[in-house]
Amino acid sequence: MDGSVSATDVSWDRGDSQVWRVTTDTREAYVKRSPTAASHSREVHGYTHATQTLASGEAPTLLASDPGLRALLTSPLRGRVVRDFPLETQEERRVHHLADQLLRRWHDSTNQPPAQVRAIVRQSMLEQAREARTYLDDLAAHVAPAEHRLLQRVTNELPGLADELPVVFRHGDYSPRNWLWSSDRSQLSLIDFEEAAHGAAIEDLVWLYGAIWPTRPDLAHAFLTGYGRALSRAEQRALHLITARTTAYYLNAGIIKANPVLTERGRTALKHLLG
The missing domain is CATH 3.30.200 (Phosphorylase Kinase; domain 1)
Structure with a gap:
């Protein structure tokens, strides 16, 4: 320069x-x-x-x-981070619709992954199930019986879904903090690829499913219609279970660190998953 x-x-x-x-x-x-x-x-x-x-x-x-x-x-990009960008409802729905179209193109362009990538997905699902098992003990005194049973289902069911999940090159942190929106051009852009790797396609939806969609079903509808295909039954189940494991992580970390923000995030998301 x-x-x-x-x-x-x-x-x-x-x-x-x-x-x-x-x-x-x-x-x-x-x-x-x-x-x-x-x-x-x-x-x-x-x-x-x-x-x-x-x-x-x-x-x-x-x-x-x-x-x-x-x-x-x-290089720089025009636009503002969507997470910090107050949008009118219709524009916000537009952004989420475009975000799913962008993600579908990102996923669809993935070449057929080698066999070892499928093994990586199996191992990831197994490790997440094992992590959920640790929360069965760690969170026993902090969650309701129905929430405890949900974590038990993560442990029992998640590994068996691994072979039914489409494998893609994931963004790895697909959330509004990594979306840039340029209102004047109606263009959505994507940043931050440090978690990008092969994995289950459904994992790119976990943050949205757990943090945004429970209280904004209109954004869920806008997003999923942009993706252009319905999620399979196995994907829907895996998304629910992986999100449960993730929210349990937040709750456990919040309790250990005495962090009320993480604790409330975990409690709220677990309740929504049971709703």
Whole structure:
């Protein structure tokens, strides 16, 4: 970059986030330092996938990367983060509809994964079931009997669903904090690929299913009609069970850390799952 350079810290409010907006007199870019070598490698592959599958302006361009520094230099995008962007109801529904169309293109472009990827999905479902089993004891005194039975079903049923779940190259953190919305162009863009990897397609819906859709069924409808296909019975069941495991994680972490935000998030989501 030419001219005087300034950098502004635009990291997320978490300990391992390191992102800066770098500007000169005429240009702007973003520098990100990945928390681990593995996340840096995943993000580089994620940018390659985005270039192959998304339209111009729907994802940043990777300008340079340095695995030794775990650093990436990327182009800017127009738009604001949807999570922090107050939208009118109709526009919000429009955004969620476009978000699912974008995700379907991201998923559909995945080449047939090798056999070992299916083994990875089996192992992931098994590990999540084992994690749920630990919560059966850890949360026994903190959850209602029906919630405890739900965690038992995660333990018993989730591994058996693994072979019925479509395997894709996942975004890995598909939520409004990683969507950019440009109102004037009606364009939705996608950022942050450090969790991108092969896995079950349904895992890209867990955050939406657990955190947004319980109180906003209109957004669930807008999103799922954009995806263009109905979820199979196995996918619906796995989505419910994986979300239960995830919400139990939040509840358990909130209790251990005496964090009321995490605790309430977990309690609320578990109640919605039983509703």
